[in-house]
Amino acid sequence: MKKMARAPIFMVGILVLCCFSGVTRAEYLKYKDPKQPLNTRINDLLSRMSLEEKIGQMTQIERSVASFEVMKKYYIGSVLSGGGSVPAPQASAETWIDMVNDFQNGSLSTRLGIPMIYGIDAVHGHNNVYRATIFPHNVGLGATRDPALVKRIGAATALEVRATGIPYVFAPCIAVCRDPRWGRCYESYSEDPKIVQAMTEIIPGLQGDLPAGSRKGVPYVAGKKNVAACSKHYVGDGGTTNGVNENNTVTDWHGLLGIHMPGYYTSIIKGVSTVMVSYSSWNGVKMHANGNLVTGFLKNKLRFRGFVISDWEGIDRITSPPHANYSYSIQAGISAGIDMVMVPSNFTEFIDGLTFQVKNKIIPMSRIDDAVRRILRVKFTMGLFEDPLADTSLVNQLGSQEHRELAREAVRRSLVLLKNGEGADAPLLPLPKKAPKILVAGSHADNLGYQCGGWTIQWQGLSGNNLTSGTTILSAIKNTVDPKTKVVYEENPDTDTVKSGKFSYAIVVVGEHPYAETFGDSSNLTIADPGTSTIGNVCGAVKCVVVIISGRPVVIQPYVAVMDAIVAAWLPGTEGQGVADVLFGDYGFTGKLPRTWFKTVDQLPLNVGDPHYDPLFPFGFGLTTAPVKRN
Structure with missing residues (x-):
């Protein structure tokens, strides 16, 4: 009996071994083996x-x-x-x-x-x-003319997405x-x-x-x-x-x-x-x-x-x-x-x-x-x-300080200075940080959603300041000027307010409301109301720099004469501090137009190299300023 019992046990052992080797053989799948060549x-x-x-x-x-x-x-x-x-x-x-x-x-x-x-x-x-770093939209990056900067933005974006x-x-x-x-x-x-x-x-x-x-x-x-x-x-x-x-x-x-x-x-x-x-x-x-x-x-x-x-x-x-x-x-x-x-x-x-x-x-x-x-x-x-x-x-990595600094740098590099005083006039920019009282005006000065544009939190973008973390241009200005400089913010002041205000100068921030895709198709390309009346009221009464927040060139020809300085800021994203960095001369203006700035929409399409090329500002245009050396 004992001898008889051994054989089945021996057979069971073999069967078990066979099963195990079968299992291991089934477990080895070539496609799961990273050592195998890709095509295999x-x-x-x-x-x-x-x-x-x-x-x-x-x-x-x-x-x-x-x-x-x-x-x-x-x-x-x-x-x-x-x-x-x-x-x-x-x-x-x-x-x-x-x-x-x-x-x-x-x-x-x-x-x-x-x-x-x-x-x-x-x-x-x-x-x-929510709370991710929002970089300038591509049109602004085109103004930097800097592929190495854009590569760094790609690497930072990858880290935040993987986060x-x-x-x-x-x-x-x-x-x-x-x-x-x-x-x-x-x-x-x-x-x-x-x-x-x-x-x-x-x-x-x-x-x-x-x-x-x-x-x-x-x-x-x-x-x-x-x-x-x-x-x-x-x-x-x-x-x-x-x-x-x-x-x-x-x-x-x-x-x-x-x-x-x-x-x-x-x-x-x-x-x-x-x-x-x-x-x-x-x-x-x-x-x-x-x-x-x-x-x-x-x-x-x-x-x-x-x-x-x-x-x-x-x-x-x-x-x-x-x-x-x-x-x-x-x-x-x-x-x-x-x-x-x-x-x-x-x-x-x-x-x-x-x-x-x-x-x-x-x-x-x-x-x-x-x-x-x-x-x-x-x-x-x-x-x-x-x-x-x-x-x-x-x-x-999501919204990290390092990435926000990179976005702020990109904002600085994307700004295009279109006008800086008239001919013999002294240039208005860079602005002095020390002044008794300055005016900040315009629908886009204190609106993070407008500053970021479409494709931000929502597909079509948003208005207001509670969509995500960031710095509005108004906040950036307040962070930058001398502590003794009084900053008055009024979204759309009338002329009398401006005239009686005894302002050293004004910063007007206006532009387009956010949009994406077909919702952004536009035949008139105007600054959103009441932007142009804000320009008229303010710039008619005090020295002014107008900062335009837009995804593209917009109609500004009728107002160029009244604006002392003009900055194309595109859609800068969450790091509005980059705008103030350059307005006040901590850094110089270096951006160049990535697009032709037309005079009237009747000229469109109008691109560099066209036979009847008669723009308001040509492709590649951009005035420069030197950074201010301050003690």
Whole structure:
């Protein structure tokens, strides 16, 4: 009996050993091994994926419709926050991290455990997030002419975005705005493609520097302190007729290549991870359906190896009205070469529609595999498989003092001095810090929301001072002048008040109210009421410097004579102290116009190099002042 009993035990031992080795063999998955070459990992994972899992990877949904369960059930590849879409008002970095990790855990609980990638519009700093540093909008950065500064801003933005657990940003916008009537003109660095090209230096700031000898066109993200970037909106978004948003860019191939394409060549050479397609059309063909440009040129000719993403409901807008024929939209968009679709809400309709078309051979599996291969390439490259979950190690980076100092420096460098006294008159700037009494006026002097512009906390921006942390221009002035100088602030004083006030000088801060995208399209480009009457009342009675807060040149020709000094401050963001730094001469004016300043809107479009170029202030103009040496 004893001998008999040994055999089964021995057999059980062998069985157990077999089971264990089976388990260990099943546990080794090539795609999960970071030592394997990138393409080996991609091919291994792709070979294991069902159609359902592949289409899930191609789907990006809004956080408001995402959950652990949705991520798990539909194998969703990506989630985004739209403008102003937050887990809670004034949410902390930790609250953001908890939300992102909850979605990620849903993805990791699937059969293959493919991590999702969370994306957000961080277009001038981490602008949806309470207490983040808000940098000047791109038009102001274009005035600095300083790619190295913009690279530092990219690196700081990446840290703040990672502080909230997010690894992907829909930035930079490399539009070349050719008409300031366009509501997105402030998102463009310049009307000059060479400046836009130079400012793609933000990409290595966001993603990290490409290692020497990297293959051109292959996406790159250095690590957990960097984020995947997205050059947008491909292509010609800034060239639409009359600057109408999402409209038609009419130009020949030479014009498209010479003006709107250069930023993309440079982005791809710098390893940009993703490219977002434009709502606009080129010569009547919607970019979201333009296979020649998306697949033929971007992917095949320029050899871009990252993934192509649609804009928000971008494929819906292939038809007019939008969503009129969604199955056609799916077919046209995916066939054109879009890899990931920002659905963002009705994701089951997209998934079902695309599944039907693949199963019925309307869209070939090779197109699906190309899309998924590209998405996986970015996810593997950035280390998402090794480090899918965010931690709190970077939370102190959000709105850090170091980043605020950088933003303040950017504000100083972005200011363009358009006028400083008349001819023989003594220049008004820099202003003296010591004066008995000075007047600060204007709707934009004490309004942080106006100062930041659109894409700040909310999609369309906000008014007032309680939206986030920052310094208004009024506060900055009070911080800067001599303690004995009396600062009187009146938003819109009448002439008598100004005349009887015995002011040494006045600072008037006026401009545009915040806007984003189509809401910013404007045919008249005026300073918001009562700005021009404030200029008239104040500047008619006392020496005045007018600071213009706007996303683009606005109509000022009728008032130039009455203003003693004029400063274009663009949309400076939260660090208003940078404006006072230069007004009072702690630093000099160095900024140069990134755009032509027109005389009247009838001249538009008006760009440097045009045959009848007759601007109020030409492209590249900017007076300089020396910093004041004070004891």
